[in-house]
Structures are given as structure tokens and as C-alpha cells.
Amino acid sequence: RDDVESRGLGDVYKRQEPPKLAEKETSEGYKPFVPSHSPLPPEPSSANLNQRLSQGEPLRVGVFGDSYGDGLWSALYRLLPAKEGYRVLKFSQQSTGFTRYQSLNVEEKAKSDLVSQPVDIAVICFGANDVQGVLVGHHAAPLLSAEWRQVIGDRIESFVSMLRQKGISVYWVGLPVMRKADFDASISSMNSFYAAEMAKLNVPFIETRSLTVDENGQYAPYLMDGTNDATKKMTLMRANDGVHMSMTGYVRLSRGLASQIRHFADQHRPKLPAASSETASLVASQKEVSR
Secondary structure, X not given: OHHHHOOOHHHXXXXXXXHHHOOOOOOOOOOOOOOOOOOOOOOOOOHHHHHHHHOOOOEEEEEEEOHXXXXXXXXXXXXXXXXXXXXXXXXXXXXXXXXXXXXXXXXXXXXXXXXXXXXXXXXXXXXXXXXXXXXXXXXXXXXXOHHHHXXXXXXXXXXXXXXXXXXXXXXXXXXXXXXXXXXXXXXXXXXXXXXXXXXXXOOOEEOOHHHOEOOOOOEOXXXXXXXXXXXXXXXXXXXOOOOOEOHHHHHHHHHHHHHHHHHHHHHHOOOOOHHHHHHHHHHHHHHHHHO
């Protein structure tokens, strides 16, 4: 959707009214399925990654997608900091998608990017721009028609295969609930399509709808958020356009995956002796003070 993707993330992070004043744009006839919870994704698995971590090398995460990819990259960059042995690289680009290969072939772009910036884990999030038909020869295949599914499914499979041939662990992040009912209906159907494709390819699909709805399963710009009961409060999660997330919202979507990546890295990195660990912490603290 050009109207969604043509603006930068900063352009849509505008102040919103509190939840009690939020406009509802849901249709009585449309009730999307909302999972009761979002389970943690599995940990990554790669012989190459295990070896790199055992040698003390940084864990490299590449984020691919459209503007949603931009947001997830920003969140993972914060959740997996360089000073703790992570490198989170941005390969996402606004206004791209699997229906837009006439403008940019995202697989060819990824191939080119990975030549100079190899990664261990790929996090993929496309879809906001793909709520449209796809050009096949001289005609357009309608959204989610059998022909559309075949073309887009082949492109996705090729993209994932390219990453796996490079020894990269792959995750696909689904899209959250949207404010406008008609757009949300299309996104919900596309999520089902993506989830089925990932199941065929044995790629973890990270469900996000349940993380972005209120207690009634409805879109809400503000949601209760916090690491524990003492810190929980109503927090702005959505951008003003009703499509994108706020920065805190992207962090909310990324926490589970970041947690699993951290756990995996901790299990495979060489264990420092207690004294060495304390020394390393002291050195790190001194560096922070001296900045």
C-alpha cells in the first residue's frame, strides 16, 4: 500500500488520544480469529552458528522486510546490543514486498546485501504492501487467488531457500491487528497464508495478533505493558495511522524472539570463569563511565 509505506516511521509516530477516546472502526460482521496467546518461537539451530558462538564470535541478526522490518530492526537493535555480543543488521526497505518485483526483487537485493554483510539469523516481515494483486505476464492475479498464492508462494520459498543455502536460521514475523476492519480482514487472511507457507518450509512463524489486541480481542492503540506487575501501565503501542507500531510496540512484538536468541547464545558461548566474568563487567562499567 503506497499510502502506508511512502512515509518514514518518524512521520507516523504522532500523539494519540487515550484509549477511552480511541475510535472504533470494526464491523459487526467481521470477527477475526485471535489466538489466546503468542508462544515463544523455537531457538535457532545452525551448525555454523554453534561454531561461531563457541569461538566467541558475535551473533549476527539480519532483518528483512518493508517498514515493519524497519521497526523490528530498531527493536532488536535495542534488545540485542552490540556490547553484549550481537550485531543486528538492517536489510529492510520501505515500499517493498513479494508482489512488487517489478520495482524491486527483494531476493536479489538480499543476495547482494549478504555478500558484504553475512548473518546467522534472518528475521523476515513483509505483507503491508502486498495487500493487492500481482502481475503475472500481461494480467493481474487477484489478491489471494490460486494464481496469486502460487506466484507469491514460489517467491517466498525461493527467498527462504536462498537464506538456508547460506546456513542462515530463518524466522517469519506475522503482522498485528489493524485498525480498519477491511484492511485487517485482508491482513488476517494473508497471515494465514504466510503461516501455512512457513509450516510447509518448516520455518517458525511468530504470531503477533494476540500481542496487539485488548481483552475483547479488538484493536487498541494503548495496551497494558511492563516487565512485571509493579511496572505495568497503559502504554501507547500503535502509530497514528492505525497500521504501524510505536517504538514500544515493536519492542513488544520482538521480545519473545530476542529472549530465545539470547538463551541460545548463552548456551553456546564459552563460559567465562567467575573472576574473568567479574573483570569483564568491571571493564565494561569503566568504559561506560569514561564516555
